[in-house]
Amino acid sequence: MGLVRRNLPAGVMSLIGAAFLLPFVWLVVVAFQAHGTLQLSGGGSFTISHFTSVLHGGLLSALGNSLYLAGGTTVATTVIGVLAAYPLSRFRSRTQRYFIYVLVFLTGLPVIAIIIPTYDFFVAAGFINSKFWTVWFMTATALPFGTWIACSFIDAVPRELEEASWIDGMSRWGSLLRIVVPLIVPGMCVVAVYTFVNAWGEFFIPFILLQSQNAPASVTMYSYFGQYDINYSEVAAFALLYSLPPVVLYLIVTRWVGQGFALTGAIKG
Amino acid sequence: MTTGTLHPRRAAALRARLSVRGASARRLTGITMTAPLIVVVLAFLGWPIVWTLALSLTNKAITGPTALHSSFIGLANYKELFASGSGLVHSILLSLYYLVASAYIGQALFGFVIAYLMRRCPYRVRAVVGSIIVVSWLVPEIIAAWMWFTLLSDGGTLAQALHGAGIGYQTWLISHPMISVSLANSWRGVAFSYLLFSAALSDIPTDLIEAAQVDGANSWRRLSRIIVPMLSATILVDLVLITLGTLNDFTLIFAMTGGGPGTDSTVLSVFMYQQAFASFQLAYGTAIAVVLLVVGAIFAVAYIRILRRQGALEVVR
Numbered sequence A: 001m002g003l004v005r006r007n008l009p010a011g012v013m014s015l016i017g018a019a020f021l022l023p024f025v026w027l028v029v030v031a032f033q034a035h036g037t038l039q040l041s042g043g044g045s046f047t048i049s050h051f052t053s054v055l056h057g058g059l060l061s062a063l064g065n066s067l068y069l070a071g072g073t074t075v076a077t078t079v080i081g082v083l084a085a086y087p088l089s090r091f092r093s094r095t096q097r098y099f100i101y102v103l104v105f106l107t108g109l110p111v112i113a114i115i116i117p118t119y120d121f122f123v124a125a126g127f128i129n130s131k132f133w134t135v136w137f138m139t140a141t142a143l144p145f146g147t148w149i150a151c152s153f154i155d156a157v158p159r160e161l162e163e164a165s166w167i168d169g170m171s172r173w174g175s176l177l178r179i180v181v182p183l184i185v186p187g188m189c190v191v192a193v194y195t196f197v198n199a200w201g202e203f204f205i206p207f208i209l210l211q212s213q214n215a216p217a218s219v220t221m222y223s224y225f226g227q228y229d230i231n232y233s234e235v236a237a238f239a240l241l242y243s244l245p246p247v248v249l250y251l252i253v254t255r256w257v258g259q260g261f262a263l264t265g266a267i268k269g
Numbered sequence B: 001m002t003t004g005t006l007h008p009r010r011a012a013a014l015r016a017r018l019s020v021r022g023a024s025a026r027r028l029t030g031i032t033m034t035a036p037l038i039v040v041v042l043a044f045l046g047w048p049i050v051w052t053l054a055l056s057l058t059n060k061a062i063t064g065p066t067a068l069h070s071s072f073i074g075l076a077n078y079k080e081l082f083a084s085g086s087g088l089v090h091s092i093l094l095s096l097y098y099l100v101a102s103a104y105i106g107q108a109l110f111g112f113v114i115a116y117l118m119r120r121c122p123y124r125v126r127a128v129v130g131s132i133i134v135v136s137w138l139v140p141e142i143i144a145a146w147m148w149f150t151l152l153s154d155g156g157t158l159a160q161a162l163h164g165a166g167i168g169y170q171t172w173l174i175s176h177p178m179i180s181v182s183l184a185n186s187w188r189g190v191a192f193s194y195l196l197f198s199a200a201l202s203d204i205p206t207d208l209i210e211a212a213q214v215d216g217a218n219s220w221r222r223l224s225r226i227i228v229p230m231l232s233a234t235i236l237v238d239l240v241l242i243t244l245g246t247l248n249d250f251t252l253i254f255a256m257t258g259g260g261p262g263t264d265s266t267v268l269s270v271f272m273y274q275q276a277f278a279s280f281q282l283a284y285g286t287a288i289a290v291v292l293l294v295v296g297a298i299f300a301v302a303y304i305r306i307l308r309r310q311g312a313l314e315v316v317r
Helices: A001-029 A051-057 A059-090 A094-108 A113-126 A129-154 A161-165 A170-181 A185-201 A205-210 A215-223 A230-255 A263-269 B007-023 B023-055 B075-084 B090-118 B123-138 B141-152 B157-164 B177-203 B206-214 B221-232 B232-249 B250-255 B268-278 B282-309
Strands: none
Touching: A001 A129, A001 A230, A001 B090, A001 B123, A001 B221, A051 A059, A051 A230, A059 A094, A059 A129, A059 A170, A059 A185, A059 A215, A059 A230, A059 B023, A094 A129, A094 B023, A094 B232, A094 B282, A113 A129, A113 B023, A113 B268, A113 B282, A129 A185, A129 A205, A129 B023, A161 A170, A170 A185, A170 B023, A185 A230, A205 A215, A215 A230, A215 B141, A215 B232, A230 B075, A230 B123, A230 B141, B023 B282, B075 B177, B075 B282, B090 B177, B090 B232, B090 B268, B123 B177, B141 B157, B141 B177, B141 B250, B157 B221, B177 B232, B177 B250, B221 B232, B232 B282, B250 B268, B268 B282
16 A cells, blocks of 8 residues: 555656657657558558658758747847946846836736737838847847846856956956856856747747748747648658757756756746 | 967957957948848837837728728727727736636646656657657647647547547537647647756756755755756746737737637737737727737836846856
8 A cells, every 4th residue: 555655646646647658659659650541550661762852852951040039039139238238237226126027927918919910010121020020029128038037047157157247347348258258157148048949849920020031930830730742751850850959958957057047047037 | 169269468459459440331231230230120029119109099991991091080999999898908807817727837838847857768769759849849839729629629639538538529729629629738838948047957957956865865855955046047037028929919819719709819929910900900909919018018128127137137158
């Protein structure tokens, strides 16, 4: 009886884990089958040809567009966010406090609600279907949260370290770049990975603002919904390749920054 | 650390001197450093928010004569929106359903149960099952939608399996669209609540729980009298954040059901999209966006208040 009780949580969790794994099973099996179908079936010849055809075909450019959008958003958000987080963390004033409130407020605002005027504005300004300007819109949506987490990482750097450098005549810019930034590299990676994972998976913004040759993988993926004459195996291979970067990045960062991957820690405050 | 540290008193004196002498220089530096953030956020977030409000008072469409020459029509869009039969109430009810089923039950409650059970699991189970759950969260949303779309489609693996289990054969996305999308959203989103709760659970001192155990509190009492009250702050933060996230969710439902069949899964975000981009009523869609913005703003303010009370917005020094 005691044995059952003690092992009950592990048993239940294993079942839950298996249930969570289920959707992936179909995807992975079908991606390696020659002619996979909706119905999961064993057998069929094993092949990696679908992966190679994705990497040689037009789908590669969709992944390239995703990389452009997510990479650009990540670089812009991290640089601008850390830069703004420094005075927000270091200079005490009332303005600074309200600034933080506004950032947190913007973190919570539903981005989908402002897509219509953004579309209107992009059409009027001639920005529509431009990856470059889409990156800036995505950066703006990522910045409030990114800056806020960057703030909490800079808070953790002791001021005394900087004060010593000011005596030696270093400027604020100098102490930010030479002292603070090297110490918050792990924190910057958290900001960068969080931003990248979100931007890489973003569907709605590019769906509205970008078309055809500029569309990222998420929008390409959408075109496969409800088509019943598609090659499921090839789409599954594409889906797997597209899903890989966020998972790999997350694993690298958690290994490196440590188990307490500060995503949730930062939200908790 | 290569940089030497200062005696606290000298540091304080220095800080005072710097702050007097460099007040304006410091302000200039602060403005320069925050300028890029302010410019980008004002141009791409602040301006669209103001423009959302303005656009909702016009008759602008995507095509046709009012696309180029729109005019001010006052609150007409809102009148139309709040009139009965506009579909707004229907969408709000569906959004509430989605919120309760997929966010509060499927993510918060289920995430808590997972976090609670995981503490009593051996390391190997924790590592493997925890990774599977987190990977479900990391996968792009459109991929999650496609996986569940294919599983539940006619002839899909899960649809067949459920049929095999004795449940009448049906196309789940058509017969039960809200259950289908809620299931998918719970699967995808539970990791966030799970991570938040398991971090908070590990912060509870174990001797506190052991002491209650010694005093004769059974596991239900330990849970309801000690663990849940100690997690109340985290629970509140989790609920506010997943509310905002679910309200902002569009992709999963749009891709899986398109809001259908008919309008059976047209939650607010999908309703907004359909009016603005599928029916070309840009301005009318914006009026729905304003409703979303107002609800979002209420929860965002609640979030700020909670964080303030916890002291999470004060700079630590």
